[in-house]
Structures are given as C-alpha cells and as structure tokens.
Amino acid sequence: MQVFQPDSLKSEIDERVPDLVAMRRDLHEHPEMAFEEVRTSGIVEQRLRALGFEVQTGIAKTGVVGLLRGEQAGSDAKTLAIRADMDALPIHELTTVEYRSQVDGKMHACGHDGHTSIGLTVADILSKKRSELRGNIKFIFQPAEEVVGGAEPMVEAGVMNDVDGVIGLHLISNYPIGRVGVRAGTVFASADKLKLTVHGSGGHGAMPHGAVDPIVIAAHVITALQTLISRETSPFSPAVVTIGTINAGTAFNIIPETAELGGTMRAFRPSIVRI
Structure with a gap:
C-alpha cells in the first residue's frame, strides 16, 4: 500500500502556505453569515472544479460538496469525508489588521475562514495524489454552523449516504501556532x-x-x-x-x-x- 512520506507531505504543505494565508485573509475580509455564504461558496466551487472534483452546489442553500475519486478505488472502496464550515458571526470587528472585516457587524470570529481555507488546501494536495488513492474523499463545506441550522439539511439531502467516516478540525486561539490537539472520544459538545x-x-x-x-x-x-x-x-x-x-x-x-x-x-x- 502506498504511504505518503511525512517529509514530502510537509514540503507540499509549505509550498501552499502563502496561498492558504491569502485565501483565509480574503475570506476574513468578506464574512458572510448563515445561509448567506454566496461569495464564499462560489470560491469553494471554483477551486474544487479547477482541481477536477465532482461538485454539487446549492445543498442546504449555500453548501458545497466536492468528491475526489481515487484512481485505485474499487467498487467496494471506502469514502472518507472531510468537513469544514463557512459562515461568520454577527460581531463588529475591532482589530486593526489590514485584512479586518470589510462588512460592518459581521466577522469571522470563530475561525471558519480558516477552516474553509484549510479544507481547500487539503483538497489541492490530495487531488495530486489521486492516482495513489484506494478510496474516495468527499469534501463537505457546510453553511450555517453558527445558527445550528446547516448540518441537518445537508444530511437530509443525502451527503452522508455513502460516507464511511468523517474528519474535521477547529481552530483554537489558546494553542500556539503549530500545535495540533488530538484526543480520544468526544471533543466538541452539542449546541x-x-x-x-x-x-x-x-x-x-x-x-x-x-x-x-x-x-x-x-x-x-x-x-x-x-x-x-x-x-x-x-x-x-x-x-x-x-x-x-x-x-x-x-x-x-x-x-x-x-x-x-x-x-x-x-x-x-x-x-x-x-x-
């Protein structure tokens, strides 16, 4: 079985960091709240299509799903989902950074600009590994996480029907840059x-x-x-x-x-x- 080498993968990530940062800052400047993520979902769709993904849009209004089929995947292949959320919060940004929100009363204060950017960067990296993949990878970009309203309609639309497992992450500001926190069991509570x-x-x-x-x-x-x-x-x-x-x-x-x-x-x- 083909195994990605850590050193090689690290260099591929490092190459994409400038684009990842630029993308995240662009999304931060243009926050969109629940079910209003039109610009954001458009960026997600455009990038996924450019990478050769099978793309579905308009799921739960502004949700986007991109499917990457592994070239070595058989008929019984597993499908792993990678999930990211896209919506911002009704908060007025008080920071003075050059990429601060350009929309009064709206801000990416929970890191979803980062989640979306990370998801698209992972999609870029894995699209280059298509020939090595023995399974499929489904990227799920969810709207309206902040109002606890985006996940259910996506599930009802069938995005999880062929999924065998899901992974995701959440940015957190009380960890130093470069640290990844992992634990067994439940990490996030119901809301x-x-x-x-x-x-x-x-x-x-x-x-x-x-x-x-x-x-x-x-x-x-x-x-x-x-x-x-x-x-x-x-x-x-x-x-x-x-x-x-x-x-x-x-x-x-x-x-x-x-x-x-x-x-x-x-x-x-x-x-x-x-x-």
Whole structure:
C-alpha cells in the first residue's frame, strides 16, 4: 500500500502556505453569515472544479460538496469525508489588521475562514495524489454552523449516504501556532439555542409595587439556571448553560412588560440535554 512520506507531505504543505494565508485573509475580509455564504461558496466551487472534483452546489442553500475519486478505488472502496464550515458571526470587528472585516457587524470570529481555507488546501494536495488513492474523499463545506441550522439539511439531502467516516478540525486561539490537539472520544459538545421570554406587568419605575418586574424575575432565572449544572447534573457529565443576551425595556424609568433571554446549552450526552 502506498504511504505518503511525512517529509514530502510537509514540503507540499509549505509550498501552499502563502496561498492558504491569502485565501483565509480574503475570506476574513468578506464574512458572510448563515445561509448567506454566496461569495464564499462560489470560491469553494471554483477551486474544487479547477482541481477536477465532482461538485454539487446549492445543498442546504449555500453548501458545497466536492468528491475526489481515487484512481485505485474499487467498487467496494471506502469514502472518507472531510468537513469544514463557512459562515461568520454577527460581531463588529475591532482589530486593526489590514485584512479586518470589510462588512460592518459581521466577522469571522470563530475561525471558519480558516477552516474553509484549510479544507481547500487539503483538497489541492490530495487531488495530486489521486492516482495513489484506494478510496474516495468527499469534501463537505457546510453553511450555517453558527445558527445550528446547516448540518441537518445537508444530511437530509443525502451527503452522508455513502460516507464511511468523517474528519474535521477547529481552530483554537489558546494553542500556539503549530500545535495540533488530538484526543480520544468526544471533543466538541452539542449546541442548542435557548430563548426564554419572561412576562410581567409594566409600570413606572418609581412605583414598582404596582408592577411585576420581568427584569428582576429574569435575574433570578439566570442565577437559577446555573443550578441545573451544579445540582441537577452529574459532575462526571460536563455541561454548560450560558445566557448571552438580555433584552428588556425602552426607557430607564419604565418597568417593561417582558424580558427576553437568549443563550446556549452544551453537553456531551443527549440524556444531559434532556434534563
């Protein structure tokens, strides 16, 4: 069986680093949010087609899939999927780097510009190894990861039907450049979106006794939610509940009718999420 030599592969990667960096910085300058990744998916499609991949577009609106068939792959060959996400976040970038976001209120703050660039670079390298491959490689570029909405429609569209295994990665800023973290078992938790609306009874801020203040209730709810972790969840089953947004009121001296809380729940096991 043909084995890629580490030294040879390292040199092939090094040759592509300038293009990888340029691509990532271009994507960083032009962030697109969930299901809006039109420019990004266009770049992905163009590069995959140029490499000779079989390409499908428009999956889950803006998703792209590229299939590389190994020339030594038989009828019973395995298919490995390599997955990357493409969407940005609704965050205003405050950095001063020359490749900072050119779109107000949108930023690649979670590294998906890097994931997409790495995926395309790996596709480039492996396309040159087509004659040595005994199996097939499917590259999956997923939209809308940040809103937990892109994966399911891609699966429903059948992109995983012939896949025997999947690999992927996630950039993380608390590791130094050049370090790769690998571990057995689960690495990333599930991600569920949480939205709570507290209904009260509005009134004047100077007469709170005549109102039911949803902001005070919301404050107690936020604190109480943490007991789901500390008192309802086993310490051997990691879980997180985070409230990231609080929206209530339109004036400093008025008690509003409602308060809205938005957050996320994360866990490694479905049974914990159901708690």
